Amino acid sequence: MSNSSANGTLLMAQKAVKQLRFEASMSRIKVSQAASDLKGFCLQNAHRDPLLMGVSSSDNPFRPPKSCSLF
Template identity: 75%
Template sequence: MSNNNASSNLVVAQRAVKQLRLEASLRRIKVSTAAADLKNFCLQNAQKDPLLMGVPSSDNPFRPPKSCTLF
């Protein structure tokens, strides 16, 4: 039983090492650069954002239905 447990621990450790190597090889950028890029992206696309600009009622599939009245 202890041999099976040891091999299981070895597999877990190998997976952890593989994941750490993968994460260490990623290209990193400074937080300030990422924040500036994100800010520029948001400012460039603000006119297309329906949460900021709203949705025209003609394009809104969730608008309340119009009631029909007969006189």
């Protein structure tokens, strides 16, 4: 193995170790706690969710244009 190839492999290994140490040091919570928090957030903000409550036609920027016809 050439010297530059060995240096490249060493640098890649050092980067991987650094990333793994960073990920290992992150604080974590249990999935059940995260799911409970997410459910609470969704229920707390459901009244402002346009997918659940709908959008009034006056506030909807994507409403179909009104056509004008003369008879």
